[in-house]
Amino acid sequence: DVKVTQSSRYLVKRTGEKVFLECVQDMDHENMFWYRQDPGLGLRLIYFSYDVKMKEKGDIPEGYSVSREKKERFSLILESASTNQTSMYLCASIDSFNQPQHFGDGTRLSIL
C-alpha cells in the first residue's frame, strides 16, 4: 500500500519565519504535489514536481517555493510566513496521471 508521510500534523510558526513542510512517499512515484485546503475553497494546487529537481507552478505559487532533491521527498518552503498562509497543507503522489492521487494526512499550519 502506498504511504505518503508528512513530517508534522500540526505546526505553529510566527510571521516572517522560514517554514519547511516535508513529504516523503515510499512507492517510487514520479509525480508529487503540494496543495492547500481552505474552507469553502477546496484543494488548490501550489506546486508539483514530475521528476527530481523538476518543478512546475500550480494555481497559487506566490509566497511558496519547493525542493525535490530526491525522488521520494518533496519539500514545501514558505520563505517568509504570513498569516494568510495559515491553512491545511496536503501532499500527494502518483505514478502516472490515469491513477488516483495518494495523499498524506496533512499538516495544519498556523502562522501567528
Place this chain on the structure above:
Amino acid sequence: GQNIDQPTEMTATEGAIVQINCTYQTSGFNGLFWYQQHAGEAPTFLSYNVLDGLEEKGRFSSFLSRSKGYSYLLLKELQMKDSASYLCAVRDGAGGSYIPTFGRGTSLIVHP
C-alpha cells in the same frame, strides 16, 4: 481553465440513498475522480470515470456523461461513517497538463 460545481452541503438519513452531483466545463476532458475525506484526514480514492456510464463498487457508484459535463456519486444504504466531504476532481488534457482540478467538495451529514 475549468469550472467545477458541487453542492456545498447535503444531509441524509441513515439507510437512505444520496446522490452528489458534480458539473464541470473543460476543453479537453480526460477523466473524473471522486474522493472521500473525513474531517482531519487525507482524501481517499473512491472511483474513476473516463467513459460514459455507471461504475459500481459496493455501496458506492459513480456515473459520467461527458456530453453533459456531469457526474454523480451515488451512496446507498447510508451509514453514519459516510458522513464526510466528497471531492470531485476533473482531469483536463488540453494544453498537455493532466493534473486534476478539484471542486470545492460536498459535505455530507448522515443523521440517525
